[in-house]
Amino acid sequence: MRTQTHVEDPALEQLYGDFAAEHLNPLWTQLGDLMPMVPTPKAVPFVWKWSTLYPLAQRAGDLVPVGRGGERRAIALANPGLGGLPYATPTLWAAIQYLGPKETAPEHRHSQNAFRFVVEGDGVWTVVNGDPVAMRRGDLLLTPGWAFHGHHNETDHPMAWIDGLDIPFVNYTDTGFFEFGSDGVTDESTPDVSRAERLWSHPGLRPLVGLGRRTTTPITAYRWQHTDAALHEQLALEDEGYAATTEPGHAAVRFTNPTTGGDIMATIRAEFHRLRGGTHTRARRDVGSTVYQVFDGTGRFHLGDDTTEVGTGDLVVVPSWTEWSIEAETDFDVFAFSDAPIVERLHMDRSHVTEGA
Amino acid sequence: MRTQTHVEDPALEQLYGDFAAEHLNPLWTQLGDLMPMVPTPKAVPFVWKWSTLYPLAQRAGDLVPVGRGGERRAIALANPGLGGLPYATPTLWAAIQYLGPKETAPEHRHSQNAFRFVVEGDGVWTVVNGDPVAMRRGDLLLTPGWAFHGHHNETDHPMAWIDGLDIPFVNYTDTGFFEFGSDGVTDESTPDVSRAERLWSHPGLRPLVGLGRRTTTPITAYRWQHTDAALHEQLALEDEGYAATTEPGHAAVRFTNPTTGGDIMATIRAEFHRLRGGTHTRARRDVGSTVYQVFDGTGRFHLGDDTTEVGTGDLVVVPSWTEWSIEAETDFDVFAFSDAPIVERLHMDRSHVTEGA
Amino acid sequence: MRTQTHVEDPALEQLYGDFAAEHLNPLWTQLGDLMPMVPTPKAVPFVWKWSTLYPLAQRAGDLVPVGRGGERRAIALANPGLGGLPYATPTLWAAIQYLGPKETAPEHRHSQNAFRFVVEGDGVWTVVNGDPVAMRRGDLLLTPGWAFHGHHNETDHPMAWIDGLDIPFVNYTDTGFFEFGSDGVTDESTPDVSRAERLWSHPGLRPLVGLGRRTTTPITAYRWQHTDAALHEQLALEDEGYAATTEPGHAAVRFTNPTTGGDIMATIRAEFHRLRGGTHTRARRDVGSTVYQVFDGTGRFHLGDDTTEVGTGDLVVVPSWTEWSIEAETDFDVFAFSDAPIVERLHMDRSHVTEGA
Amino acid sequence: MRTQTHVEDPALEQLYGDFAAEHLNPLWTQLGDLMPMVPTPKAVPFVWKWSTLYPLAQRAGDLVPVGRGGERRAIALANPGLGGLPYATPTLWAAIQYLGPKETAPEHRHSQNAFRFVVEGDGVWTVVNGDPVAMRRGDLLLTPGWAFHGHHNETDHPMAWIDGLDIPFVNYTDTGFFEFGSDGVTDESTPDVSRAERLWSHPGLRPLVGLGRRTTTPITAYRWQHTDAALHEQLALEDEGYAATTEPGHAAVRFTNPTTGGDIMATIRAEFHRLRGGTHTRARRDVGSTVYQVFDGTGRFHLGDDTTEVGTGDLVVVPSWTEWSIEAETDFDVFAFSDAPIVERLHMDRSHVTEGA
Structure with a gap:
């Protein structure tokens, strides 16, 4: 102009x-x-390789203690377009967090909404408002705003995962509060399944205690076995000739708040996508920013005019209105989180499908 | 007055x-x-015994064909207070439906919302908009308003279940439409699990196809294994010292629409209650009417000044504002459905707990 | 069938x-x-003439005292199809209420939602939760469920108006409560404008006290001057070439709850329609029942195969799914109320436009 | 920390x-x-004097043409804490816009939500989607996201007003689109009242065309006469002993979307406050940022530890979680707009009243 x-x-x-x-x-x-x-983000499309991230996190594990003050051994993706700020996008924080054998990250709580997603490993429990939640490969674990939470590693091996939060958004809008909690975790037990799951993770059912709509999902852990089954069934239904997938060869689920049917938290959407080997999604642009982590398989992200090869654990940032598509080389599982709830609740959402593969 | x-x-x-x-x-x-x-219902509290109902349904099976015109071999509870009308309450229809070996009830659809609940037996598939849904003990099967549906028995033994509908309400408010469909069922296959379940029955997950809020639940079958597990966990959590039950010894779940977190259909609520042997629920009155079916165990319903012994399959009607409580002799499982969504959506709901057991 | x-x-x-x-x-x-x-209502289309109603109400005024016990000198339309019950339709009550000079109808409250509409006269104040509300020609006055209310006539002339309530629906669903209040009215002052109007009747504005959504409208009186102006502007805009009317020559407004934009009460919709002389509305059928009162002018209601001439004060009942249209002889003002909120909240709504005039 | x-x-x-x-x-x-x-905004509390702003706008009027490209002669408040960016707060834009005699600001549209508020003058029409809207002292005029709009001054005198938009928020979140429209305004007529007002500005009424909930208010102009009357009545009711004001001596209204009862636009709240002379509001902190413009009278803003004297036209910015109170010297009218809808829709809202005056 x-x-x-x-x-x-x-x-x-x-x-x-x-x-x-x-x-x-x-x-x-x-x-x-x-x-x-049209939106002209300062943030740029970018890819971080798991093969780079994990060793750096390991080195941090050797050199930097975890404890009160620093709180977490988390290393954030700093979008090269955002001037060195530890922001994956203007609204989203994404970090690798690393916890060594027998280590504990102390409890605290904050307005910022948070989740963890596990691409490999196990052995850590995140304790959310006193409820111990086992972390295992493929699981999505939630610590919604103002829930106390700490993590502890009960094993002899380290564990790493990614954290996703709305820190940049909350910081920008000056809406955040923070409070320290217990130095250890408030419940050191290590059950397979959290109490919140036992109460809430039954399809289409809710307990009569705790009726009404809730701001954030009461489910603390979305387990891989359910995600995997849901994706598997979509592709099987497609094979049988029924409409079930998002586009041919592309199964997808959204993680939801069972008390509303909407997103898990007020600011963050989480989804899981599965592509058959050879599938190329329709290129499109969306308002709002997304972070992807490859969970399994190899493929390519087409971002604007660039193409990048990615594999398990790699993280990809797609800024607002960037043209993107995904091409699966092998069968390809991808976790995604975005600021779509912010965009949609404020009626700023727009998408444009820019023609087929 | x-x-x-x-x-x-x-x-x-x-x-x-x-x-x-x-x-x-x-x-x-x-x-x-x-x-x-206060509400002074014409409908009265009443109990129908399964041991009476089932043989009568069997005799109907011998004498009355099922087919186009009569449509269903369903025998409705006729509340003695309602002048011979086939209404369990002013708003709710409850009937035992019976299908003999190899019989088919033809397809039709209607505005009236319907469900089936199975207290014993199996071998029938209800085909909902072309999707075959197996019916087994403990399952809640849905045919929401205007969905085509028929039933067919694939086995050599008869099967009976209860139907719940909003026929009286729809009739009274003059809001119903009806349409005949296929004379046979449109899909004769007999899968263990329906396609709708494969797409929708994953806890906290929804497919990306079919986003948005829906008037009625997309889940066609709420399976006993999930209901049982949810109730079991509530009592186990209570044993471990955590708040999970509705009142001491009383676990309860509501069947919900995963796209809203609300009731399964616009006019009918469905719940399942499990009492430990010896539990006596707090006596209370509620606006709106409810029908209970004992699923397992023996106990007593206290209804106003009367008390009735009930066991598996027995049906109990509790009219609006009737004082009621349930006393479990053995461990006691009870299915319940009510017109609570009508009452609540029109802001007529009131309850009064009239002191402890 | x-x-x-x-x-x-x-x-x-x-x-x-x-x-x-x-x-x-x-x-x-x-x-x-x-x-x-399709819906086959027992209620029939019917017309009551104001020239019959008013003299009968006057005779009741001479013969029947108003006071505690009978509560109101209200004479209900009894739909000939409904077996003598005082119901205009299965869901709606409509009555002419008559209050002689200096008479008082004592205060009470009930779950039933109520309004009054004034086709002629003035001089009565209805006192709603202690707030005196003047009643004048063309005004719609509300006494939502569980608000205490009484009426008193401060003048030397009688006054009559129509009452609309959901008594039949509440009675059928056994959802009603009733409570006596003060024998006189709790505030005998006679202001031109109620306090609720002073707080709430400013277009697009709400007070900071009382934020949030409310079940029923906080506005106690919808004044004729506003209704008239809104209808006038729609026809003027149509004359100027802009889309503003419901169909050519047919202006219409809905009375709404300013805290939601939805209907004034959970069970009753109220609208006002103005037709230019010579306009004939498109014939249509709707699920749900409606009562019309002619406010001004002369015209014809086409109801199924019948046609009736109507004039000021005449009341017309249109049962569910009855084909109806209105033909204006002169400029023609009609007030309407219906059970549409019940039908819509329970997702039973359907309409069918059966071709133009 | x-x-x-x-x-x-x-x-x-x-x-x-x-x-x-x-x-x-x-x-x-x-x-x-x-x-x-707690929130630690970079934005600082700050005051801009109308006596400074207006002459600068006049000089811009002499030196800078208005037209396609620059689009508007708008001069934005640049919060001293925000590094020179033209942002009043991280989320809100506030500017004085100036249009000389017979000038026209060309039409365009954008995702950003906008309003104008007039503290003095008249003679300009803002044309919103082809509907000319007169601008007069005390009026709030809306141009919601993606509505075409231009302004033209039909008089021989200049006019200035303030613009409020969500430009900073939309820019930060990369959600904005922009499109040029007509070089002139598409309707040069100068009616007293816009067509949207004629259709929508009737208290508690809505036209039957355009039913349903809308993202933004359909009312284009909230006129001073209504705002003034609503505030006047609240204080009069307080004088008569009824609860109507926000706190003693403090009347307040919120501008709302009549189709929802909620805020006028998805990202911006607008309110008008009237204090009796001598009133001191309770000191408080709120999450989210607000811009005030004094409309009439003199008083003081207490912002953190500072106090500033303000009079007609002065603009005051209150960043998130800043302690604030207002002290009225004379009767004191203040317009306010904030990002509260963003904060509330994302469930980040918190307030803390820090004791009385």
């Missing part, structure tokens, strides 16, 4: 100077930056 | 006659009946 | 006898009545 | 270097900044 150019006029120069002195700023000299024709 | 009495006044007599001639009706002579201090 | 006919079979006769003895009732002998192809 | 300090360890230094090289960023060195105990 063209904008008014500065004439070499002393009166105008004086006016602009007076604006600045009075903490004022004219629209007409910068309209194109403030209100572009 | 006292009302104005008729004076022996010829002018007044003439006035009342003129009212009648003009299809008018004064309020003041009948206020107490029209607007009582 | 054909149903199974009774064969002259002693075993079958015995079976039916045993059904009756056990309070059971087979579906197959009565399916067509229970579940007709 | 204390954070882990960097030890002088070469291995650690190397690790941090490797993090940076891989676009990674550890949490533990910066936790306190990322997740403070």
Whole structure:
């Protein structure tokens, strides 16, 4: 968009100077930056390799203690477009967190909504409001805003996973609160299944205690066995000739709050996608930003004009309105989280499918 | 409530006659009946014994064919207070339906919302919009309003179950439509699990096809294994010292629409209750009517001043504002359905707990 | 629909006898009545003339005192199809209420939702939860469920108006409660405007006290000046070439709850329609029942195959799924109320436009 | 919050270097900044004087043409804490816009939600989707996201007003689209009242065309006469002894979407407050940021530890969680807009009343 150019006029120069002195700023000299024709994110599409991340996390495990003050041994993806800030996108935080044998990350709580997703390993329990939640490969574990939580590793081997939060968004909008909790975890037991799951993870059923709609999902752990089964069935139904997949060869589920049918948390959407080997999703653009982590298999992300090969554990950031598609080389499982609930609740959502594979 | 009495006044007599001639009706002579201090249902608390129902259904199986026209071999509970109408309560229909070996009940659809609950037997598939749904003990099977459905028995033994519908309510409000479908069922296959379940019955997950809120649940079958597990866990959590049950010794789940977290259908609520042997629920009154079917065990329903012994398969009707409580002799499993969604959506709900056991 | 006919079979006769003895009732002998192809209301389309109603109300005013016990001098429309019950339709009560000079109808409250609409006269205040609400020609006055209310006539002339309530529905569903209040009205002042209006009747504005969604509208009086202006503007906009009317020559407004944008009460919809002389609305059928009162002008209601001439004050009942249209002879103002919120909240709504005028 | 300090360890230094090289960023060195105990906005409380703003806008009127490209002669408040960006708060844009005699600002549309509020003057029409909307003192005029709009001054005198938008939020979240429209306005007529008002600005009424819930209010102009009357009545009711004001001496209304009862737009709340002279509001903190403009009278804003005298036209910014109160010297009218809908829809809302005046 063209904008008014500065004439070499002393009166105008004086006016602009007076604006600045009075903490004022004219629209007409910068309209194109403030209100572009389409979203022009500073964040860039980017890929972090698991083969790079994990060894760095290991080294941090050797050198940096975990404990009160620093709170977590988490290493955040810093989008190269965002000036060194530890933000994957303007709204989303994504980090690898690493906990050594027998280590404990102390309890705290914060307004920021958080989840963990496990691409490999096990042996850590995250304790959410006193309820120990086992972490295992493929599981999505939730610590919604203002829930106390700590983690402890009961084994002799380290474990790493990714954390997803809305830290950048909460920071930008000045909406966050934080509170320290217990230095250890408040329940050291190590059950296979959390109490919240025992109460809430039954399909289509809810307990009569705790009726009503809830802001965040009461389910603390979405287990791999269920995710895998749901994706498997979609592809099987497709094979049998029934509409079940998102597009041919592309199964997908959204993690939901069973008290509303909507997203798991007010600011973060989480989904799991499974592509048959050879599938190429339709290219599209969406308002809002997404972070993907490859869970299994190999494939390619097409992001704008670039293409990147990715495999298990690799993390991919897709900023707002970036054209993207995924091409599966092998059968390909991908976890995704995004700020779509923010975009949709504020009625800013738009998508554009830019033609087939 | 006292009302104005008729004076022996010829002018007044003439006035009342003129009212009648003009299809008018004064309020003041009948206020107490029209607007009582508390609900005064015509329907009465009543119990039907399975040991009576089942043999009668069998005799109907021998004598009455099932087919187009009569549509279903269903025998409805006719509340003694409702003048012979085939209504369990003013809003709810409850019937035993019986299908002989190799019989088929033809397809049709109607505005009325319907479900089936199986207290014993198996071998019938209900085909809902072309999707065959196996019926087995403990399962809750749905055919929401305007879904085509038929039933066929694939075995050499008969099967009976209960049907629950909102026929009385729909009839009273003049809101029902009906349409005949295929004379046979449109899919004769007999899978263990329906396609709708394969797509939707994964805890906390939904497919990306079919997003948004739906008027009725997309789950066609709520399986006994899940209901049983959910109830079992509530009592186990209670044993471990955690809040999970509705009241001590009383576990309960509500069947829900996973796209909203609310009731399965717009007019009917369904729940399952499990009492430990010896538990006596708190006596209470609720606005709206409920039908219970004992699924397992023996116990007593206290209904107003009466008490009735009940066992597996027995059906109990509790009209609006009737004081009720349940006392479990053995471990006691009870299925329940009610018109609570009508009452709550129209903001007529009230409850009153009338002291402990 | 054909149903199974009774064969002259002693075993079958015995079976039916045993059904009756056990309070059971087979579906197959009565399916067509229970579940007709389209709604087949017992209520019939009917018209009551104001010129008949008003004199009868006057005679009641001379002969029947108003006071505690009978509570109100209200004379209800008794639909000829409903067996003498004082019901305009299965769900709706409509009555003319008459209050003589200086008379008071004592305070009470009930679950039933109520409104008054004034087709002529003034001088009565209805006191709603202690807030006096003046009643004048064209006004819609509300007394939502469980609000205390009484009426008092401060003038030397009588006044009559119509009451609309959900008494039949509440009675049928056994959901009603009733409580007596003060024998006189709790505030005898006679302001032009109620306090609720002063707080709430400003377009697009709400007070910061009382935020949140409310079950029923906080506005106690919808004044004629606003209704008239809104209808006038729609026709003026139509004249200027803009889309504003419901159909050509037909302006219409719905009375709404400003805290939700939805209907004024959970069970009753109220609307006002204005037709230019000569306009004939498109014939249509709707699920649910409606009562119309002509406010001004002369015209014709086409109801099924019948046509009736109507004028100011005449009341017309349109049962569910009855084909109806309105033909305006002069400019024609009509008030309408219906059970549409019940039908819509329970997802039973359907309409069918059966071709143009 | 204390954070882990960097030890002088070469291995650690190397690790941090490797993090940076891989676009990674550890949490533990910066936790306190990322997740403070309470919101710590960069934006500061600040006041802009109308007596400064208006003359600068006039000078811009003399020196800078308005037209396609720059689009608007709008001069934005640039919060001193936000590094020179033209943002009043992280989420809100506030600007003075100035249009000289006979000038036209061309039509365009954008995802950003916008309103205008007029503290003095008249003579401009803003044309919203082809509907001319007169702008007069005290009026709130809306141009919701994606509505075409232009402004034209039909008089011989200039006019200035304030614009409020969600530009910073939309920019940060990369959710904005922009499109040019007509170079002139598409309807040059100058009616007193817009067509949208004629259709929608009737208290408690809505047209039957355009039913359903809408994302943004259909009312284009909230007129001063209604706002003034609503505030006047609240104080009058308080004088008469009834609960109507927000706190003693403090009347307040919220501008709402009549189709929902909620906020006028998805991202911006607007309210009007009236204080009696001498009233001091309770001090409080709220999550989210607000911009106030004094409409009439003189008073003081207490912001954290500072106090500022303000009068007609002055603009005050209150960042998130800043303690604030208002003290009225004279009768005092204040317009306010905030990002509260963002905060509330994402369930980040918190408030803390920090004791009385």
